[in-house]
Each structure stands twice: as structure tokens, then as C-alpha cells.
Amino acid sequence: KQEVTQIPAALSVPEGENLVLNCSFTDSAIYNLQWFRQDPGKGLTSLLLIQSSQREQTSGRLNASLDKSSGRSTLYIAASQPGDSATYLCAVPLNSGYALNFGKGTSLLVTP
């Protein structure tokens, strides 16, 4: 069974800092990996999708990397802002069309 782990569980940083969120998974035979953001009481917003053949994806201040062989992905947030405060979730399906396995998330607080 695919297990997804996210470290740290919570993170508090002052505005402007660069930060790294970590995600690890036990089964390297993944189809892709997706990072989401969830605001309190809201649904999930997709941030980045990395295919299994890719090493990284970038969107604005966000950069996600993928190392399948070691079962790891990182989400890098540059120049953090208070509006980045949310829970960040990493998820993988085992194959196309399969449901996502989620980590427990990293709760991020960026203070002004």
C-alpha cells in the first residue's frame, strides 16, 4: 500500500523567507505527483502536477521537484507571503485513473 508522509507537520515563518516542504512516498511506481493547497474549510486547489517522467515543475514562486527513485518530492516556496498561509498536501495515484493517496499535510503560517 502506498504511504505518503509529509514533513514538517507545521511550519511558521516570517514573511519573505524561502521555505521547503517535504513529501515522501513508499512505492516509487507512481504515475504522477500533485501538490495541493487547502485553506480552512475549503476544497483543494491544485498547485503543481509532476509527471513520473519529469524532475520538476514551476509555477510563479512555487517549484516542485520529484525524485522517483528515492521516493521524494519537495515543494519550494520563494519569498513567502502571508497569503501563502494554508495547508499544503502532497498526493500520488499508483496509476492513471486511481484515487489519490494523500499525506497528512504541512500547515504553513507566514507571519507579517
Added chain:
Amino acid sequence: GAVVSQHPSWVICKSGTSVKIECRSLDFQATTMFWYRQFPKQSLMLMATSNEGSKATYEQGVEKDKFLINHASLTLSTLTVTSAHPEDSSFYICSARKTGPNYGYTFGSGTRLTVV
């Protein structure tokens, strides 16, 4: 794009009544949709996989008679919580994926169910 709409966003019902939650793919067809449940400060737990035109596949420990899933069209799946009890109070969220290598999973906005 790939947009998933979920309705209602919140509902309060009395214990013993049933509640239906709708999940629609607005701009694509979805032969498969997924239903998740999320408890406070916890991650999403898969409840069931909804398959258009056939029976849903439920995860271990999820009561299929309590959580009825219907996927009658390629754009609509419904989750009905039957004979709801306070312990069914939770955040329910659906998901679907548009076919194609560049599309990830899209989630609805979720439904907050409170059973009183």
C-alpha cells in the same frame, strides 16, 4: 480547464434524515469520480470510487448502505448519507480527473455536513 462543482457547500440536518451531495464535472466527462471524507485537522480519506453506469467501489470500513453513491451520467455523481447520525458530521469532498497526460485531479469545494 477542468472544473468540478460540488453542492451544497454546507448542510445541517436532523439525526435520522438523509442528505444528498452532488458532484458535477462542468467542462469534461468523468467516467470515474472519487469521494473523500475529511475530519478536522486530518487529511483526506478515500471513501469510494464512483463509476459511471456501474456500482461504486467502497473502501474497507465504509458502509455502502449508509453512503449511497450514484453515478448515472458522465458528469454527475451523487453521495447520499442515509439515516445520518452526529458521527457522520464531517467534510465531504469529491474529485475527478480529465483524461489526458497534462491533467491532474480536480476537487470540488467540499460539503460541510452537520447532523444535529
